Amino acid sequence: MDLPKIHSITKKILVALLGGFLLLFVLFHASANLLILRHDEGAWYSAFCHFMGTNWIVKVFEIVLLGFILLHVLFTLWLVLTNRLARPVRYRQPQRSKTHSTSKLMALSGILIFVCLIMHFTDFYFVKVGWVKGEYMVKTEKLQDPETMSLLQMAQQWGMTPEELVDELEQESAMYTEENGDAAETKAYIDGLRSKLSVVKIMQRASQEGIITQNGQWIRHLTYDERQTLRQALPESDPEPDFYYMARAKFKNLYLVVMYLLFFALLLVHMLHAFPSAFQTLGLSNYKYAPAIEVIGKIYAWLVTLMFTATVVLVYLGV
Ligand code: HEM
Structure with a gap:
């Protein structure tokens, strides 16, 4: 099969840039979701969602974001595929190197995250688009x-x-x-x-x-x-x-809470590896800084995961 020729380093850089943008998005998204924990009838979260839903700059950002998610997935698949095509005959001995198992883990967790995102969109985003019925509010x-x-x-x-x-x-x-x-x-x-x-x-x-x-x-x-x-x-x-009440109602369902916790666990695994490897691919890491970047990456990934987890678990517990 002939695929368009883009150097695999270029593809790696694109995957890293898109991934870096997505890493910033999840921090923003997890922080904003903490507003769901306020017992204010959703005043703050609704005001935030209203701004996000009506501001045209945010609307453009949303399209860019969804495009970036798709591109991140597509470029990764393309990279995996071209690497496989470059070596049609498999190694006799299965590869046991750390890099190989990490990239396998990244591909697998990435695919599962994509599946979870479809579940997540069915819960929220598709309601906004009008593909799924939900609860609504009006000024x-x-x-x-x-x-x-x-x-x-x-x-x-x-x-x-x-x-x-x-x-x-x-x-x-x-x-x-x-x-x-x-x-x-x-x-x-x-x-x-x-x-x-x-x-x-x-x-x-x-x-x-x-x-x-x-x-x-x-x-x-x-x-x-x-x-x-x-x-x-x-x-x-x-x-x-009415995302505030929808989130509060959905996260009372234990089955959904467990599904979301699995989603966050996958995201954590993906981010733990994504952070340092994005720096490495973009040439921003060297022997001197690599350990620090590794630590910052761990803190970042755990922080985002804990914020998402806190929202879901505390709503479930009624705190
Ligand atoms: C506590 C957990 C979460 C809650 C309560 C939550 C809530 C929401 C809501 C209400 C929306 C629709 C917002 C809108 O369109 O105005 C949304 C969209 C979205 N969520 Fe989440 N989310 C959670 C976790 C996640 C995670 C873990 C990811 C990614 C890995 C994610 C990725 C997205 C994306 C890409 C969109 C569509 C873009 C957007 O509208 O901002 N969410 N989420």
Whole structure:
């Protein structure tokens, strides 16, 4: 098989650069996730996720990040494949060198991490993209648009439910149209009000079921269907995934906690080797600094792993 020719050193450097970027990302991600541990109804974590979900620089970063993960995997596989093709006949004696078993371990842990990432994306990221259903939240102020508020006010003044009010207005406008013609404008007005009934329903559920945060900023625990409804009736309301409550609910499930702990263990193994070898590949390590880089790498890998683990375990224990 002919693969495009890129020198294997170049591939190694690319893998190391992409891996270095991913190492920085996991530290950032693990630190941010600690906000889930705050008992503040998700005020800080939701504000963080809202920023991450709406800021366009972050959106670009997200695409770059996902691209880098794919490239990191692809270049590694390519490297392994071209190395194998370069020696089609296997050694008679199985290789027992440390480097060989380390790179095998890296390839295996890398593949398993990729599988775990798919599990992780199914839990969170795919909910944002809309491929998986989850729980959603919306800023309270976004539902208080002038039409919805006037519908509620009028219904209150006339002592009716909003549905009854819209029916009544429709009947009246039908009679008026029969007498005066020109129905288009009135019909558009009534249709506009009718489309706000679904928003009113969600607002009513929010006040009846107490799903508004204490600071009144967010309406939470919205279903997928309610999100779709709001997207149609009020496109600018833009409901977003409620990652705080989703994480808190998911990590109450022992099976999932165990799966995530396995995920973190694999990540730890991968990072322990990745850190010093990235430095070595990029020519930033020598005999003098290698021991220090090894130690810093260990501290880094354990720190990131402990932060991820603490989030999941403490949520499970209800701390
Ligand atoms: C305590 C454990 C973890 C929690 C609670 C968590 C939570 C989340 C959440 C809520 C998202 C969606 C954020 C958004 O799109 O706005 C996300 C995305 C992501 N997570 Fe995690 N995560 C955890 C562990 C990990 C680990 C161990 C890795 C990598 C090895 C990882 C890699 C990613 C990636 C690549 C994304 C997609 C990019 C992004 O949206 O930031 N996560 N995670």
